[in-house]
Amino acid sequence: MRVSKRATSAIALSAAAALVASGCSSGDGDGDAAASKDGSISVHGVQPENPLVPSNTTETGGGKVIDWLFTGLVEYPNDGGAPRNALAESINTTDSKVFTIKIKAGTKFHDGTEVKAKNFVDAWNWAAYSPNGAQNGSFFSDIAGFDKTYTTDPDGADGPQKAPTPSTDKLSGLKVIDDQTFEVTLAAPTAVFPTKLGYSAFMPLPDAFFAQKPEEFGKKPIGNGPVKFVSWEDNVLIKLTRFDDYNLRDKMKVKDVDVKLYQDETAAYADLLSNNLDFMEVVPTSALAGDKWKTDLGDRGRSTVTPSTALIAFPTYDKRFQNPKLRRAVSLSINRQEISDKIFFGTRKPADSWANPLTPGAKPGNCTACKFDPTTAKQLLTEAGGFTGEMVFYYNSDSSHKEWMDAVAQQVKTNLGINARAEGVPTFAVFRQGINAHQMKGPYRAAWQQDYPDVENWVNPLYVTGGSSNDGLYSNPEVDALAKQASGAPSLEASHEAFSKAVEKVDQDVPSIPIYFYGQQSGHSEKIKKLELNNVGELDITSVEL
Amino acid sequence: MGRYLLRRLLQLVPVFIGTTFLIYWLVWAVPGDPFAGKCGERRCPDQYIAFMTEKYHLDQNVFVQYGNYMKNLLQGDFGQTFSQRDIGDIIATAYPNTLKLALVALAIEAVIGLGAGVLTGLRRNGFLDNLVLVSTLFLIALPVFVVGFVLQWLLGVQWGLVKPTVSSEMRWSELIVPGFVLGSASVAYIARVARTSIAENRRADYVRTAIAKGLPMRRVVGVHLLRNSLIPVVTLLGTDLGALMGGAIVTEGIFGINGIGRAVYRAIVTKESATVVGIVVVLVLVYLVMNLLVDLLYAALDPRIRYE
Numbered sequence: 001m002r003v004s005k006r007a008t009s010a011i012a013l014s015a016a017a018a019l020v021a022s023g024c025s026s027g028d029g030d031g032d033a034a035a036s037k038d039g040s041i042s043v044h045g046v047q048p049e050n051p052l053v054p055s056n057t058t059e060t061g062g063g064k065v066i067d068w069l070f071t072g073l074v075e076y077p078n079d080g081g082a083p084r085n086a087l088a089e090s091i092n093t094t095d096s097k098v099f100t101i102k103i104k105a106g107t108k109f110h111d112g113t114e115v116k117a118k119n120f121v122d123a124w125n126w127a128a129y130s131p132n133g134a135q136n137g138s139f140f141s142d143i144a145g146f147d148k149t150y151t152t153d154p155d156g157a158d159g160p161q162k163a164p165t166p167s168t169d170k171l172s173g174l175k176v177i178d179d180q181t182f183e184v185t186l187a188a189p190t191a192v193f194p195t196k197l198g199y200s201a202f203m204p205l206p207d208a209f210f211a212q213k214p215e216e217f218g219k220k221p222i223g224n225g226p227v228k229f230v231s232w233e234d235n236v237l238i239k240l241t242r243f244d245d246y247n248l249r250d251k252m253k254v255k256d257v258d259v260k261l262y263q264d265e266t267a268a269y270a271d272l273l274s275n276n277l278d279f280m281e282v283v284p285t286s287a288l289a290g291d292k293w294k295t296d297l298g299d300r301g302r303s304t305v306t307p308s309t310a311l312i313a314f315p316t317y318d319k320r321f322q323n324p325k326l327r328r329a330v331s332l333s334i335n336r337q338e339i340s341d342k343i344f345f346g347t348r349k350p351a352d353s354w355a356n357p358l359t360p361g362a363k364p365g366n367c368t369a370c371k372f373d374p375t376t377a378k379q380l381l382t383e384a385g386g387f388t389g390e391m392v393f394y395y396n397s398d399s400s401h402k403e404w405m406d407a408v409a410q411q412v413k414t415n416l417g418i419n420a421r422a423e424g425v426p427t428f429a430v431f432r433q434g435i436n437a438h439q440m441k442g443p444y445r446a447a448w449q450q451d452y453p454d455v456e457n458w459v460n461p462l463y464v465t466g467g468s469s470n471d472g473l474y475s476n477p478e479v480d481a482l483a484k485q486a487s488g489a490p491s492l493e494a495s496h497e498a499f500s501k502a503v504e505k506v507d508q509d510v511p512s513i514p515i516y517f518y519g520q521q522s523g524h525s526e527k528i529k530k531l532e533l534n535n536v537g538e539l540d541i542t543s544v545e546l
Numbered sequence: 547m548g549r550y551l552l553r554r555l556l557q558l559v560p561v562f563i564g565t566t567f568l569i570y571w572l573v574w575a576v577p578g579d580p581f582a583g584k585c586g587e588r589r590c591p592d593q594y595i596a597f598m599t600e601k602y603h604l605d606q607n608v609f610v611q612y613g614n615y616m617k618n619l620l621q622g623d624f625g626q627t628f629s630q631r632d633i634g635d636i637i638a639t640a641y642p643n644t645l646k647l648a649l650v651a652l653a654i655e656a657v658i659g660l661g662a663g664v665l666t667g668l669r670r671n672g673f674l675d676n677l678v679l680v681s682t683l684f685l686i687a688l689p690v691f692v693v694g695f696v697l698q699w700l701l702g703v704q705w706g707l708v709k710p711t712v713s714s715e716m717r718w719s720e721l722i723v724p725g726f727v728l729g730s731a732s733v734a735y736i737a738r739v740a741r742t743s744i745a746e747n748r749r750a751d752y753v754r755t756a757i758a759k760g761l762p763m764r765r766v767v768g769v770h771l772l773r774n775s776l777i778p779v780v781t782l783l784g785t786d787l788g789a790l791m792g793g794a795i796v797t798e799g800i801f802g803i804n805g806i807g808r809a810v811y812r813a814i815v816t817k818e819s820a821t822v823v824g825i826v827v828v829l830v831l832v833y834l835v836m837n838l839l840v841d842l843l844y845a846a847l848d849p850r851i852r853y854e
Contacts, residue, residue: 263811267800431583
C-alpha cells in the first residue's frame with residue numbers, strides 16, 4: 001500500500017458528510033472553459049522519497065505524481081465503483097488464469113514513442129527481477145515464473161547470506177503477441193488480477209527507461225498520462241504540464257500544474273487560506289479542532305471519506321494474546337462511537353466492518369466484534385481465564401495517535417479491569433522495526449489503505465498466513481483455504497462471495513480490531529471552480545476547471 | 547598576522563575531523579532501521595533492503611563507513627541520499643537560501659539592535675530605555691515559532707500584506723518577515739549588550755577627554771564611543787550568523803523555505819548520516835570562519851590588539 005505520513009496520522013472525516021462515494025464534485029457549477037484552457041494551478045505536495053519510477057514508489061508524495069503522469073490498463077472510477085478499461089481495449093480470459101490483453105492503438109509516451117505491448121512486458125519484467133530491488137516487486141507474484149526471477153535471501157536481509165541470483169530476468173508468464181497484444185499466464189487462477197492492473201506498479205515504461213539508470217529516469221520521468229513532466233526542484237517544486245497528444249478519456253482542462261513541495265502543513269494551509277495555493281488534499285489536524293477549517297474555508301472546504309481503516313493489531317505470536325476470547329473481549333470493551341465523537345469531534349466514523357465499506361465486494365457491518373458490549377466482554381474475559389500483568393497498547397508518537405490510543409487503553413482498563421495503558425514509540429521507523437521483527441509486547445496501532453479497490457486487498461495481505469502485512473503472524477488454516485478458494489474463483493462475484501465467508505472466520509478469531517474509518521478534509525482556492533477527488537481521495541487532476 | 551592566520555587555519559583541521567566523526571557516529575547510533583518505516587504499514591521487501599544495503603555499504607561498521615565517506619568527501623563527492631539524490635546538489639541549493647535568510651536576519655538585528663542599544667545607552671533610565679527593556683524582554687520570552695505563526699497569520703492571512711510563504715525565487719523582499727522572526731531573539735540580545743557597553747564606555751576617560759577637547763557630540767559618539775563599544779557586539783553578531791543558519795529550522799518550516807534546517811531535520815529522521823554530515827560540515831566551516839573573521843575584526847576595531 002501507499003502510506004501517507006498523513007494517512008497514518010490524523011485525517012478525519014466529517015460526520016456531517018454522508019458516507020457516500022468519494023468522488024462528488026465541488027464548487028459552484030461549471031468552470032470557464034477559456035480560463036481553464038491556459039490556466040495553471042498549484043497543488044500541495046511533499047518531496048517524493050524515491051526517484052519517480054512507478055514500481056518503486058510506495059508513498060503518497062511520489063505516488064500522487066506518478067498517478068498523474070501515467071495511465072494504466074484499467075482505471076478506478078472516482079465514485080469507487082468497479083474498475084474500467086483505460087489504456088486496455090480489452091482484457092479477456094476464460095479461466096482467470098490466462099489473460100489476453102489488447103491495448104488501444106495510437107497512444108503515446110511523453111517522448112513521442114508509441115505505447116506498445118512490449119512496454120508493459122518489459123516494465124513488469126524489470127520490476128519482478130529481484131536484483132533491481134523494486135519496492136513493488138511482489139505485486140507480480142501472481143504471474144507464472146515469478147519464483148525464477150525473484151529470489152529470496154535464505155536468512156533474511158540482515159543475515160550474512162545473500163539471495164542467489166535469479167536464473168532468468170524474464171517472467172515466463174508474459175508473452176508479447178503483437179504491438180497491441182500480450183498474453184499473461186498466472187501461476188494460479190486469480191479473479192482479481194484485472195482489478196490490480198490499475199495500481200501504479202503495473203504502469204508501462206518507455207524504451208528510454210531501459211537505456212539509462214532507473215534513478216536517472218526517475219528524476220525526469222517519461223509517462224503516458226494526461227500530464228507530462230517538466231522539471232523537479234528538490235523540496236521546492238515539481239512542474240507538470242498538459243500532454244497535448246493525450247487521446248484517452250481523461251484529458252486535462254487546465255494547462256500547467258505546479259506541485260509545491262511543503263515540509264510543513266501549516267505553511268501550506270496558510271497559503272491555501274490566502275489563495276496562494278490552489279488545492280490541499282488534507283488540511284492540518286490543527287485546523288480540525290472546533291471545526292476551524294469550516295470557518296476558515298467556507299464553501300472552499302470539502303469533506304470526503306477514503307477507503308482506509310485504523311486498526312489495532314494483536315501480536316498473536318505472543319502467548320498471552322493467543323486466546324480469541326480475550327481478543328474479542330478487548331474489542332467489545334471499546335466504545336468506538338465515543339472515540340469518534342470526543343477525540344475526533346465526530347469527524348471519523350466508528351468502524352463496524354472488516355474491509356472498508358467503500359471497497360467493492362466489502363460487506364458493511366460484518367464485524368460482530370466491533371460492537372460496544374462491556375457485559376459480554378467481561379464474561380468473555382472470565383472464560384478466557386483473565387489477563388495477568390500489564391496490557392500495553394503501542395503507537396508511534398511522531399503523529400497524532402496519542403489521544404485515541406490513550407482512550408482505547410483507558411476503556412479497556414475501565415470496562416475489563418485489565419491494567420492497561422498506551423505507550424508511544426518515538427518514531428514510525430523504530431515502531432515498524434519492532435513490528436517487522438515480531439517483537440511487539442502488546443497490541444499496536446496499524447492502518448490500512450487499499451492498493452486497489454477489491455475486498456481481496458483487505459484479506460490476503462492482512463489475514464492470510466504469510467500475507468505481506470500480516471505482521472501479527474495470525475494464522476488460521478480455514479481462513480487460508482477459504483481465501484485461496486476465493487482468490488481463484490472464476491468470477492469476481494463468486495470471489496467476493498467466497499471472501500465474505502473467509503471474513504466470517506476472521507470475525508470469529510479477531511486477529512485485529514478495526515477502530516475507525518478514515519476520511520479527509522480538503523480545501524481549494526477561489527480560483528478553482530470545479531474539481532473531483534479520485535477513489536482514494538487524491539485530486540483528479542483532469543477534472544479541475546477554473 | 548600571516549603566522550597567526552596559518553596557525554588558526556591549521557587548528558581547523560582537528561576540529562573539522564572531530565566534529566564530522568562525532569556527528570556521523572551520533573546519527574549512526576540513532577535507533578531505528580532506515581528501511582523499517584520506508585514502505586509504510588508493510589515490511590519492505592528483503593530484495594529492496596538488500597539492494598539498498600549493498601549500494602550504501604550499510605553492512606560495514608561505522609568506522610569503515612566514515613572512512614569511505616571522508617575519502618569521497620575529500621574528492622568533492624558528498625554521496626547520495628537514500629532517495630538517490632546527490633547530497634552535493636541539496637547542499638548547493640539549500641545553503642544559499644539559508645545564508646540569504648540569515649543575512650537578512652543579521653542585517654535586521656544589527657540595525658534595530660544597535661540603534662536601540664545606542665539610543666538607550668546614551669539616555670539611560672528614560673522612558674525609551676524602559677520601553678526597549680520591556681519590549682526586548684518580551685521578544686526574548688517569546689519562542690520563535692510563536693512570533694513566526696503570529697506574524698504569518700496576521701500579515702499573511704488576515705491582512706494580506708505579504709504572501710504567507712516564501713516563493714521558490716527567494717526574493718529579498720519576501721525574506722523580511724522571516725528574517726525578522728529568525729533574528730527577533732537576537733535583536734533583543736544585541737540591543738542589551740550594546741546598551742551596557744555604550745553606557746560603560748560613556749564614563750571612560752577617553753570619552754571625557756574627547757568632550758573636554760571640545761569635539762562635537764556627534765563625533766564623540768559616532769567615532770570614539772561607538773567604535774570602542776562595538777567589540778562585544780561584533781562577537782555576538784559574528785557567532786550569531788552560524789547560530790542563525792543552524793537555528794533556522796523552525797523559521798524555514800513556518801515560511802516554507804527550502805534551507806538547510808529542513809534538509810538536516812529530514813535527514814536525521816530518515817537516518818541519512820551522509821546528508822547530515824554533509825550539511826553540518828559546511829555549517830562547521832561557517833562557524834570556524836566566522837570566529838576567525840571576528841577575531842580579525844577586533845584588530846581593526848581596537849588598535850591595541852595585534853596578532854603575531
